[in-house]
Amino acid sequence: MVRVRQAEAGEAQTLTALCLRSKAHWGYDAEFMRLCVPSLTVSEDTIAEGRVLVATDDGNQVIGTASVLRDGDDAELGFMTILADVNAAPFYERMGARFLRRMPSDAIPGRTLPFYEYDLAERAS
Numbered sequence: 001m002v003r004v005r006q007a008e009a010g011e012a013q014t015l016t017a018l019c020l021r022s023k024a025h026w027g028y029d030a031e032f033m034r035l036c037v038p039s040l041t042v043s044e045d046t047i048a049e050g051r052v053l054v055a056t057d058d059g060n061q062v063i064g065t066a067s068v069l070r071d072g073d074d075a076e077l078g079f080m081t082i083l084a085d086v087n088a089a090p091f092y093e094r095m096g097a098r099f100l101r102r103m104p105s106d107a108i109p110g111r112t113l114p115f116y117e118y119d120l121a122e123r124a125s
Contacts, residue, residue: 007042007052007065015042015052015065026087032108039107042067082116089114096122 007015019040024033046052046067055064066080083103084092093099097116105111 001058002063003056004053005056006050007047007054009044009047011052011054011062012042012044012047014062015054016040018062018065023085026085036107078119078121080118080120082118084114084116086113089116092116092118 019042020033020037023036023040028036042052042065051068053066053068054062055066057063081100082092082097083106084097089099092114093116095118097118100115100117102112103115105113
């Protein structure tokens, strides 16, 4: 069973390593990966702000992470937006994410990525 919890102080390095391993899975070269480091780095400050979620498995092993950004003062958790790696796009589509448009990469100048919306409230019901 997957559990989701707030990230804890001291987990930034572990979560960053997970993000980098996940991106490297697609076989990108060293220069590409170097350019991705800033956008895939999880900071202790972001964790302290309560904006980082962690997914764990039954053995309490970290298996995923996400950064949560509020959209206004009265924001509710209902829609999640995803700037997806092109290789991961089919996964998000199978999971029910709706393609919105292509957006500039947050790491690679001149590259665009698929941008999705996922309705969490719809999935919870």
